[in-house]
Amino acid sequence: MDQLTPFTPFFPDQPDTRPRLVVIGNGMAGMRTIEDLLKRDECEGRDPRDRYHITVFGAEPHVNYNRIMLSAVLAGDKTTDEIIINPRAWYEAQGITLVTGDPVVAIDAANRTVTAASGRVARFDRLLIATGSKPLVPPIPGLTLPGVCTFRDIADVEKMLAAARSHRRAVVIGGGLLGLEAAWGLKQRGMSVALVHLMPTLMERQLDAPSGQLLQRDLDKRGIAFFTNGQTELIFGTERAEGVRLADGRSVPGDLVVLAIGIRPNIDLARAAGLEVNRGIVVTDDMRTSDPDIFAVGECVEHRGQVFGLVAPLWDQARVCAAQLAGDETAMFETRPVATSLKITGIDVYSTGALMAADDADDEITLRDDNRGLYKKVVLRDGRLVGAVLYGDVADGPWYKQLIENRTDVTALRDRLVFGQAFAAGAVAGKTGPDVGAMPDNAQICGCNGVSKGAIVAAIRSRNLTTLDAVRAHTKASASCGQCTNLVAALLLQTTGPIGEVRAPGICGCTAAGHDEIRAAIRTRSLRSMTEIQAAFGWTKPDGCHKCRPALNYYLLCAWPGSYRDDPQSRYVNERVHANIQKDGTYSVVPRMWGGVTTPGELRAIADVAEKFNIPTVKVTGGQRIDLLGVRKEDLPAVWGDLNQAGLVSGHAYAKGLRTVKTCVGREWCRFGTQDSTSLGIRLEKMCWGAWTPHKVKLAVSGCPRNCAEATIKDLGVICIDAGYDLVVGGNGGTEVRVTDPLVRVATEAEVLEYTGAFLQLYREEAHYLERTAPWIVRVGIDTVRRRLIDDAAGRRALHARFLHAQQFCQSDPWAARVAGEEAHEFVRLPARVEA
Amino acid sequence: MTPKQEWRSIGPLSAIPQRGARRLGFGIDTKPIAVFRTATDQLFAVIDECPHRGGPLSEGIVCGTTVTCPLHHWVIDLSDGVAVPPDEGATMTIPIRVIDGEVFIEMPRHMPGTGQGGAGER
Ligand code: SRM
Ligand SMILES: Cc1cc2nc3c(=O)[nH]c(=O)nc-3n(C[C@H](O)[C@H](O)[C@H](O)COP(=O)(O)OP(=O)(O)OC[C@H]3O[C@@H](n4cnc5c(N)ncnc54)[C@H](O)[C@@H]3O)c2cc1C
Ligand code: SF4
Ligand code: FES
Numbered sequence: 001m002d003q004l005t006p007f008t009p010f011f012p013d014q015p016d017t018r019p020r021l022v023v024i025g026n027g028m029a030g031m032r033t034i035e036d037l038l039k040r041d042e043c044e045g046r047d048p049r050d051r052y053h054i055t056v057f058g059a060e061p062h063v064n065y066n067r068i069m070l071s072a073v074l075a076g077d078k079t080t081d082e083i084i085i086n087p088r089a090w091y092e093a094q095g096i097t098l099v100t101g102d103p104v105v106a107i108d109a110a111n112r113t114v115t116a117a118s119g120r121v122a123r124f125d126r127l128l129i130a131t132g133s134k135p136l137v138p139p140i141p142g143l144t145l146p147g148v149c150t151f152r153d154i155a156d157v158e159k160m161l162a163a164a165r166s167h168r169r170a171v172v173i174g175g176g177l178l179g180l181e182a183a184w185g186l187k188q189r190g191m192s193v194a195l196v197h198l199m200p201t202l203m204e205r206q207l208d209a210p211s212g213q214l215l216q217r218d219l220d221k222r223g224i225a226f227f228t229n230g231q232t233e234l235i236f237g238t239e240r241a242e243g244v245r246l247a248d249g250r251s252v253p254g255d256l257v258v259l260a261i262g263i264r265p266n267i268d269l270a271r272a273a274g275l276e277v278n279r280g281i282v283v284t285d286d287m288r289t290s291d292p293d294i295f296a297v298g299e300c301v302e303h304r305g306q307v308f309g310l311v312a313p314l315w316d317q318a319r320v321c322a323a324q325l326a327g328d329e330t331a332m333f334e335t336r337p338v339a340t341s342l343k344i345t346g347i348d349v350y351s352t353g354a355l356m357a358a359d360d361a362d363d364e365i366t367l368r369d370d371n372r373g374l375y376k377k378v379v380l381r382d383g384r385l386v387g388a389v390l391y392g393d394v395a396d397g398p399w400y401k402q403l404i405e406n407r408t409d410v411t412a413l414r415d416r417l418v419f420g421q422a423f424a425a426g427a428v429a430g431k432t433g434p435d436v437g438a439m440p441d442n443a444q445i446c447g448c449n450g451v452s453k454g455a456i457v458a459a460i461r462s463r464n465l466t467t468l469d470a471v472r473a474h475t476k477a478s479a480s481c482g483q484c485t486n487l488v489a490a491l492l493l494q495t496t497g498p499i500g501e502v503r504a505p506g507i508c509g510c511t512a513a514g515h516d517e518i519r520a521a522i523r524t525r526s527l528r529s530m531t532e533i534q535a536a537f538g539w540t541k542p543d544g545c546h547k548c549r550p551a552l553n554y555y556l557l558c559a560w561p562g563s564y565r566d567d568p569q570s571r572y573v574n575e576r577v578h579a580n581i582q583k584d585g586t587y588s589v590v591p592r593m594w595g596g597v598t599t600p601g602e603l604r605a606i607a608d609v610a611e612k613f614n615i616p617t618v619k620v621t622g623g624q625r626i627d628l629l630g631v632r633k634e635d636l637p638a639v640w641g642d643l644n645q646a647g648l649v650s651g652h653a654y655a656k657g658l659r660t661v662k663t664c665v666g667r668e669w670c671r672f673g674t675q676d677s678t679s680l681g682i683r684l685e686k687m688c689w690g691a692w693t694p695h696k697v698k699l700a701v702s703g704c705p706r707n708c709a710e711a712t713i714k715d716l717g718v719i720c721i722d723a724g725y726d727l728v729v730g731g732n733g734g735t736e737v738r739v740t741d742p743l744v745r746v747a748t749e750a751e752v753l754e755y756t757g758a759f760l761q762l763y764r765e766e767a768h769y770l771e772r773t774a775p776w777i778v779r780v781g782i783d784t785v786r787r788r789l790i791d792d793a794a795g796r797r798a799l800h801a802r803f804l805h806a807q808q809f810c811q812s813d814p815w816a817a818r819v820a821g822e823e824a825h826e827f828v829r830l831p832a833r834v835e836a
Numbered sequence: 837m838t839p840k841q842e843w844r845s846i847g848p849l850s851a852i853p854q855r856g857a858r859r860l861g862f863g864i865d866t867k868p869i870a871v872f873r874t875a876t877d878q879l880f881a882v883i884d885e886c887p888h889r890g891g892p893l894s895e896g897i898v899c900g901t902t903v904t905c906p907l908h909h910w911v912i913d914l915s916d917g918v919a920v921p922p923d924e925g926a927t928m929t930i931p932i933r934v935i936d937g938e939v940f941i942e943m944p945r946h947m948p949g950t951g952q953g954g955a956g957e958r
Contacts, residue, residue: 162924165888543855543875546897546904546911569855573895573906581906585892825853829861830846830871 018053021325022114022124024104024269026058028067029298029314030130031086036322038094049095051326055122056096057114059103062154063088068311068448068481070157071343074185080154107273109291126293126325129270129281133263133299133309138173142235142244148257151182163256164189171195171244171254173232175202177342179260180215183224184344186256192223194252196230196244198261206340206351210368211375211391218347218373227252265300265307280307285332287321297321303333311480312338312448339401339447341394341483346735350397353404354379354387362386367418376418383411396420398444398484405444436490445487448480456488460495467514468492489779507769508547513537515551515768522559530556530567544570551769554656557692558764561806568823574654577826578814579636582629587636589628590653591643592689595663595681595701596624605646609639623660623698625651637827640815649813656770657692658699661685662710666703666720675720677703680749684718687753688760690811691803694767694776697760698732712740715773716759718752721745725752729759729785730777738774741782744790758789758799761806765799843933843940846871849879850937857894857903859884864944869930870894871939872914874901880914881932881941887912887925 023030034056038048058064064085072078091098102116107127115121135150137143147167149159163170164186172183175197187193201212202219216226231247235257243253265280276282276290280302287295297317299308308314316333323331339352356379357364363380372392378400379387384407388400399421403410410417421438439445441454459465459474468489472479478488506512511534518533527533530552534544544552549570556564568576579587591606606626610618617629631639640650652659661684664670666677681701688699700711701718711717713731717740720726724747728740743759746752762785767776777785789796818827852858852873860869863883870884870893878901884894891907901914911920918926931942 165925541900543899545899546909549897549899569853569898572897577895581892581895583889583907585890585895825851825858830851830858831861 016053018050019125020123021052021054021126021128022122023054023056023128023130024107024114025130025132025298025300026056026060026062026064026098026100027130027132027298028064028085028311029132029318030056030128031064032315032318033128033130033297033321033325034094034096035086036319037325040322040326052126054094054096055124056091056098057102057104057116057122058098058100060153060155061101063091063098063100065154066480067153068343070151070154071181071185072482073154074151074157074160074182075188075345076185077345080157104269107269107294109273109275109294112293126295128321128325129289129294129296129300130298131266131269131300133265135259136262136264137259138232138261140232140234142237142241142257145235145237145241145257146239147237147241147255148235148259151178151258151260152263160186160256160258161189164191167255168192169194169254170256170258171252172258172260173197173244174260174262175199175226175228176205176260176262177203177340179258180219181343182258182260184219184222186258187222187224191256192225194225194227194254196227196232196246196252198229198231200228202226202228203340203342203349203351206355206389207349207391208355208377208389210366211349211351211377211389214370214373214375214391215342215347215349219344263299263309265302267300270296270300278302278305285320285334286324286329287317287333288324295321295324303335306335310338310340310448312336312450315449315476336450337401337404339397341397341447341481343481343483348390348392348394350388350390350394352388352397352401353385354381355389356387363414365414365418376420378418380410380414380417383409385410385417393420398447398487399439401447402440402443406442436487436494445491446475446477446480446484449476451475451477453491456491457495460492465492466496486778493781507551508545510534510539510541510544510548511537518552519555519559519765522555528556528560528564530570554692554694554769558806561809575656576823577633577636578650578654578818579631580654584630586630586632588653589631589636589639589643590621590623590625590651591648592651592685593625594685595661595678597663597678597682598625602646602648605643605648609642612642613639615639621653623653624662625660627653634827634829637819637824641819644813644816644819650815652689655692656695657690658685658688658697660698661688662698662700662714664701664703664708666701670703672706673703673720674722675703675725677701677709677718677720680718680720680725680752681709683749683753684756687757687804687807691760691764691807692810693760693764694769695772697763697773699756713737714740715763716740716756723747725749727752727755727759730773730782732772732774736774738778741777743782743786754796754800755789757803758796759785761799761803762788764803764806842943844943846939846941848937849873849877849934849939852879852939855898857896857898859892859894860941864928864930868892868894869941871932871941872898872903874898874914879932879934879939881930882912882914882917883928883930885927886910887919887927888923893927 041048066083066085069078069083073080102118104114105117106115113121113123135152149156170186170191170193172179172195175195183193183195201209202215203212232244233247235241235244241257243251245251267277267281270281271277281289281296281300283289283296283301283303287297289296298314313335320331320333337353342349365378367376374392377389378385385403390397439453443453445451445453456475456477465471471488471492478485507515521527533552553567553570574580579589610628613635615628615631619627621627661681663678663681667673667675684699697715699716700709700714702709702711703720705719711719712728713733717728718725726745727743729743731738731740763773852871854873855875857870857872863869868884870882872880884892886893886905888908888910891905893903893905895906896903902911904911910923913920917929933940
């Protein structure tokens with residue numbers, strides 16, 4: 001290779017007199033230091049490229065990415081492209097020479113050079129070591145078998161994804177944060193997953209035994225098999241890994257074995273260079289190693305006897321190191337309490353400080369609700385909070401952490417402390433999470449990046465930020481693990497005022513524009529086709545992609561109900577074919593059963609169709625109707641034809657539209673019934689069927705507050721009472737169950753219909769495509785919905801009228817249309833003639 | 837003298853919707869074949885099985901020269917049948933051409949293809 005070739009200086013025609021800064025490790029801490037260094041200069045109005053000639057060596061072939069989000073990539077929630085922090089163009093723009101895929105193999109501290117594996121040599125005046133850590137690997141046989149890997153970088157994730165595609169079973173060794181996230185990701189990818197953990201409970205360093213057990217119980221319910229108290233003795237297998245054997249004789253089969261038992265600071269280079277090392281590379285408060293021109297940051301360092309494994313303290317190190325590199329010798333690093341959370345959807349864990357009382361003088365207060373899966377513990381010492389462990393509801397985590405960090409005297413709050421901030425402050429406990437308005441300015445919002453409420457609000461105001469991405473870019477809040485995204489969004493909303501201003505992330509990769517912007521333009525600029533929208537917003541791909549096309553099709557349909565012509569090629573298969581595709585490529589057929597009521601004649605027709613077409617499964621759904629599963633695509637029109645004969649029409653079980661209106665028997669039969677919930681449900685279904693909506697919509701009507709129709713977890717529920725009807729909105733089941741918010745109490749059925757139509761229209765016009773009512777209401781706030789529907793009676797009536805207007809155009813049975821020959825090409829295969 | 841391949845007519849171009857696909861009534865080695873037509877009338881034929889778990893690609897959304905599998909949203913480039921990274925895998929492509937508005941695909945002659953089996957067949 002190009003041995004001993006010096007790098008081309010940044011200004012090739014001038015002698016480059018800038019001191020040379022070399023960075024080893026293109027990872028999170030190293031690059032944050034460089035970003036901070038450049039930002040300092042920018043703020044001071046100097047060209048950041050003037051200070052140093054920077055060269056970065058990275059062992060990985062990639063640019064710098066958000067390692068934390070590898071869990072999300074594994075679980076399929078993000079792609080590797082989406083976790084890139086700085087693309088190559090950024091390095092170029094900053095004048096940084098980036099060498100990837102070429103690890104440094106030696107540091108010559110005396111001659112001030114580093115040498116990479118390819119033989120390249122770089123001279124430095126100052127050196128930054130940011131080599132991170134290596135996964136800890138137990139000394140057991142079988143480590144070199146194919147199918148064994150660790151969980152640290154993109155290459156590891158690629159190995160796991162490849163295994164998930166071709167193999168079925170995985171064993172994860174290690175029940176800490178990393179192991180659990182690996183197990184969950186692999187489970188999401190369809191593998192059956194076993195997790196072996198040495199200790200009796202999970203995450204024992206961050207959770208006490210009761211919360212560790214709750215965590216295990218919840219993950220067990222989600223299908224992960226746990227082997228606690230399990231010491232792995234060996235990995236067995238001949239061609240590739242086939243499983244692991246534990247010391248007590250148990251054996252756990254698996255074609256993929258993931259080791260996630262811990263990390264070890266990566267200090268080999270520093271040790272060989274003669275720098276002082278212990279467990280990590282020893283640094284002083286100014287982030288210097290034993291050689292004053294050599295700095296170190298990140299998981300490779302040891303500071304006052306402590307090593308690190310979470311990013312929050314690394315960001316502090318990066319800031320201090322950047323300051324020192326810029327000549328500010330007063331900047332000093334000190335450790336602060338850190339908090340741990342787990343990035344598994346629907347599992348909320350938060351822990352900070354002490355896990356339990358150290359002795360009798362300490363005080364532990366515990367709140368436990370096994371039914372709701374809630375656990376909270378706070379640990380007090382001398383009238384001050386020293387630790388908190390939360391499971392199930394973690395909204396108060398940052399508040400507790402703040403109390404610990406500020407050493408606040410909590411004696412007066414003691415009895416209420418465990419119930420959380422809202423309660424402790426004497427306010428009514430709200431169920432929508434912490435009230436950002438009530439938080440003090442110094443309350444920490446983003447734990448990873450140490451960003452306070454005050455800093456976020458100041459940045460939003462001074463820079464006129466309107467998008468979450470912009471807030472992220474300027475403050476780093478929610479840019480690492482993303483758990484505080486909702487809080488940051490709430491602050492943005494509160495600071496910028498009207499909700500229309502907030503721009504959520506772009507609709508897809510084809511454009512920078514967001515949903516709200518596009519919807520507004522469709523109306524105000526009267527855009528009437530996809531091509532016009534794409535032209536107006538500079539789509540990068542002429543055809544769009546599978547994310548934006550269905551969204552745009554819906555937005556146009558909603559804005560121009562009478563005139564826009566639906567584009568079947570921009571619909572997901574289910575909506576195009578009017579049946580649900582199954583995993584084997586067959587379809588399911590779910591006829592509508594108005595309000596869950598059927599007749600012998602309808603049942604007979606369903607039975608006949610099932611026999612005539614050899615339909616393998618007939619199932620009662622969770623939506624009070626019947627599903628015919630396993631219908632061949634070619635048979636669909638004929639099946640529908642027979643069902644139509646008996647008066648059965650499409651149930652839209654496939655649609656982002658109205659699904660079901662569940663009812664209970666109500667006053668007609670039930671001894672507790674207060675109103676005729678069944679026929680009200682049928683009236684509602686007759687009004688709403690056929691409507692296209694941003695996501696699916698489900699309604700329910702219960703005849704009394706016993707609520708047998710489960711109205712409180714529906715998009716809109718009606719609960720009948722003697723005095724009339726309670727309307728509740730914004731609930732759903734799914735992975736994150738949400739109970740509805742009360743909307744209004746009305747006296748008559750006519751009002752129920754009016755409010756329902758208005759609510760659905762508001763949702764249709766203002767939610768983002770693929771956003772159900774629950775997340776929509778969380779985003780805009782139930783108060784906004786109440787204002788629009790209750791306070792503004794004229795507005796409500798107008799919404800209701802627009803709903804009914806749009807319904808005229810979509811209330812015709814799509815099945816009947818296809819029986820009559822519409823879109824016939826969908827259901828017939830192309831024939832072939834052999835050329836003579 | 838028997839040619840190894842033969843071109844079979846599968847009907848007029850107009851039978852295939854733009855940015856859409858049709859499945860053929862026969863296959864290769866019991867695997868179904870999908871024929872795609874893009875917005876700009878480019879044509880592609882591939883085995884109608886997603887390299888992930890065999891999903892019917894003919895049911896996916898077509899954008900440019902790619903199709904998104906309806907089952908788990910892998911994106912497959914129709915020009916070579918290869919999955920767009922980070923996903924990996926490929927489905928076989930089959931030569932296709934249009935002559936005077938009539939579409940032909942090239943079938944290996946030793947594989948008559950019965951059209952049976954594959955996703956969607958029970
Ligand atoms: C058939 C049925 C299961 C059953 O055999 O009972 C079913 C089947 C599916 N549900 Fe469901 N859900 C069914 C009732 C429910 C219910 C119960 C209810 O409606 O009261 C719920 C909880 C209530 C709710 O929606 O909030 C439910 C919550 C979900 C969710 C989670 C929704 C969420 O907002 O988090 C999904 C996932 C999604 O939509 O993204 C889902 C997705 C699905 C999908 C579409 C999965 C998929 O993408 O293929 C399944 C389609 C199967 C098919 O092709 O027919 N299904 N699903 C039920 C059909 C009801 C009907 O008659 O139309
Ligand atoms: C899957 C996963 C999930 C995580 N989740 C969280 C979380 O939720 N919250 C949290 O706070 N933390 C989390 N972490 C930990 C967090 O990612 C690390 O603390 C952080 O990345 C450490 O930064 P670093 O710069 O020290 O090391 P790294 O980010 O590992 O960077 C070091 C880089 O140096 C390179 N390198 C090493 N040796 C050389 C050499 N000789 N020459 C050139 N380059 C070299 C490495 O290849 C690597 O790219 C998670 C980690 C993983 C793996
Ligand atoms: S029907 Fe619903 S709960 Fe059952 S497997 Fe499918 S998505 Fe999951
Ligand atoms: S089968 Fe195609 S993406 Fe899963």
